[in-house]
Amino acid sequence: MRLHSLRVTAFGPFGAPQRVDFDALNAAGLFLLHGPTGAGKTSVLDAVCFALYGSVPGVRDGRGLTLRSDHAAPGVPTEVVLDLTVGGRRLEITRRPAQLRPKKGNRAGFITDKAQSWLRERDPGTGQWQALSRSHREIGEEITQLVGMNREQFCQVVLLPQGDFARFLRADAEARGKLLGKLFDTRRFAAVEERLAELRRTAEQQVKQGDDRLLALAERTAEAAGPAARDLPRPEQRPGDPGLAAAVLAWAAVARSGAVERRDLAACAVTAADGRRAAARHVLEEQRELLRLQERYAETRRRAAALDERRAQFEDLCARQDLARAADRVAPALTLRDTAEREHRDAARLYEQARTRLPASLADAGADQLAERERGIRQELGGLDAARRAERRSAEIAAERAALDREARADEDVRQDAEDWLAGWDTVRQRLQERIETAQAAATRAGQLESQLAPAAARLAAARRRDALGRQSDGADRHLRDTRDAAGDARQHWLDLRERRLSGIAAELAAGLREGEACKVCGATAHPAPARAGAGHVDRDAEQRAEDAYGRADEARAQAESALSQLRQDHAAARAEAGDASVEELAALEGELRRDHADAHAGAGDMHAAREELARAEQEHARRLDAREQADRRSAARTSHREAIERELAVIEEELTRARGSAGSVEEQFATLTRRAALLAEAAQAVRAYEDTAERLKSADGALADAAFRAGFATPGDAARALLDHREQNALQDRIDAWQAERAAVAERLRETDAAEAAAGPAAVPGRAQAALDAAERVQRDATSAYDAARDRCAALARLGRQAEEEARRLGPLRADYERVARLAGLAAGTSADNERKMRLESYVLAARLEQVAAAATTRLHRMSAGRYTLVHSDERSGGTGSRRAGLGLHVVDSWTGRERDTSTLSGGETFFASLALALGLADVVTDEAGGVRLDTLFIDEGFGSLDDATLDEVIDVLDALRERNRSVGIVSHVGDLRRRIPVQLEVLKGRSGSTVRRRGAEG
Incomplete structure (x- = not known):
């Protein structure tokens, strides 16, 4: 990776736009970045890191408004632009953090712009820049993949903070492990340790759960075994102990054996009890049979005596049956005479009632005279039908007139109501329109x-x-x-x-x-006079x-x-x-x-309600107008209808006057004539019925007297008294048949010899036999219950035994897995006896990396110290407590004394060049770890003030050697002697309006 240029605007202490030409600085190979304290030397490195990763190193990390310069004008945006080559590609990264800017226009105040990023790539053929992405995530993933390092690794490898490595030299194993873990990303090995520990805990929990289930089955086995396991000692192992399953299975087998023995003994007891119960039951059945025969014989003798006592009664029943059979021949005549007498009484009662309702002139009239008068009234009723229809029509006309009057009054009310409402319509509409305008x-x-x-x-x-x-x-x-x-x-x-x-x-x-x-x-x-510590x-x-x-x-x-x-x-x-x-x-x-x-x-908010109210008012106005118009049309139609029905009513009244006569109405006259006709018809029918029933009664009396004489009765009354209905005759026959059947049954049972012989012997005693049987059954029930309990106990124990065996089989692989995982987890965690140095897996990997770093650092440290010092890695623990890590020790070998000592014993200057060598060695190893990405630009931040002139020369020579293969190194320091030793410089100057950068040396 090679940096070409850096442009910053309103970033950190730089208020005005600044540009750093790294190509000119890289040409010298070694350059100095210096300036007074607080000028912004570190801010240049922060800008490089911010451009690459969107944040600045360490405690200076600022993703929000803290990166903006206090010296920048309000309208100037904070921006960092980095031009670099990485992975053979020329890229340009532009970053803007989240920042405040004035609101547009004349509005007061500020708004926050979101963070923005741009990534462009230069086409080597055309030399044109092509946009790649504006996504923070995509740009971050692309840069991390190309550089091969995350932000922490980049800041540790490229920006080489010397203070951190001095602390690294003096730190204990825990602190070294944290730093190395971040740089080499050994989280996967720590994750392996955690995963193994988690698997061990899970397997251990599964084994303990299986052991708990086995112990629960043992408890259930003890409960099911009852007395068979009462004296057996329980397994002493606890959940997780290796021999728990075998102990539980052995203990359960012994308990099952005891239960089977008790079940066999109970089966023998049941067999003996069954034999005694069968013998007692046989004796009881013999006694019950003897008692039955004795009681049967005694009952037969009692029934024979009772038959002899009821013989006279049987003979009376037979005589009564003969009379009833003779009276049956007279029964039809008796029935006919009773029917004729009943009908004559009913006809006489109706005849007397009809005579009381007739006029006195017709009280003794015959049936023909009454029928003649009825026909005359029927003819008169036929003439009143037309008048009745006219009277109903008159009533309908009256109802129509009343309905017309009601409709007229209702329409008048509607018309008046509409007139009253319409009178105020203009005022209502104006009020609602004003309300809408106000809203x-x-x-x-x-x-x-x-x-x-x-x-x-x-x-x-x-x-x-x-x-x-x-x-x-x-x-x-x-x-x-x-x-x-x-x-x-x-x-x-x-x-x-x-x-x-x-x-x-x-x-x-x-x-x-x-x-x-x-x-x-x-x-x-020899030490003849060693110095002594003085006071203080x-x-x-x-x-x-x-x-x-x-x-x-x-x-x-x-x-x-x-x-x-x-x-x-x-x-x-x-x-x-x-x-x-x-x-x-x-x-x-x-x-x-x-x-x-x-x-x-x-x-x-009143606008909507006002508009709705105006719409409702307009609808009501239209409805009122329509109602008034409809009322006027209905009034005109009612006037013509009223005149027509008035004319029809006058004609009907003349006809009704003639038809009513002296009655109040035609309907009343019709009802009166109808009642008279019905009364005459009823009276004529009653007279005819009375005469017919009197004739039939006389004929029935003669037929009854003749039938009684022929049946042998002196009078019809004697025949009537001897007569029995069908139910009474059946009951009489049943009593006769019962006596005869009883007599035959008694005779049959008196011929039985076994009952007579049983009666002649001693009396039966079934009570004692029943008591003996009850005792035998109690013994048999107790024996059976004991056997059932023993059998159920054996079945339950067998079932629990199968469950325990199944659980033990299932637990076997789980325990084997647990032991294997526990062995691996202990080995990875450094707690296993097989791990001689008690070194964790992550520490083991980090120790290998630290050994590489020490070897790479020794190459440069050997030259800086004139061959005196060598860094070596140590596998020993860095402390005596169990909380210390093993394998991350770092010692320095002093060739002058030949002894190996801890790096914390180095002096200030020695610590600096040792930490510098360590930083450079770590950079080489991390670079190789990241995939061998070439780092053409390095920065070393401070720490040179503690070196003497000779050591400083050695350090400068080592750093100058880094320029091999076209690599450049930037030293960040305010040490004045470095300005004379390093001609190419990037100076940061601070002023009241912000800091500026200036290149000095070479052609600059």
């Missing part, structure tokens, strides 16, 4: 006020932010002064301690001397603590400066948007606008 005007005003309300609210919010940010800026300014003072005090304290430690360094070195061992300084083995001696730990305190204080100062800068930028933006008006003034203006807008909006 339209309110809607127009509401729209105008709404356009003013949003800017007013925005200005009010900006004013509140302005005042709040102003107060915060004052507090942040005070906090910044405090942190600056604290950082200065901490730095002075650190420098004082360092000076005191250097003054007493001889005593510190003497403390490490051992008799017979070579001195690390002079090499002598400062050791390395105290100096380190002071340096760490200074680092924290300086970091707090930098954070305070960044916070204050952000607050000032936000305050300026809020002040530009709000203006100089106070919050109270803007709040009053905004409240007045809101009230006016609410009133106008409420007035505009």
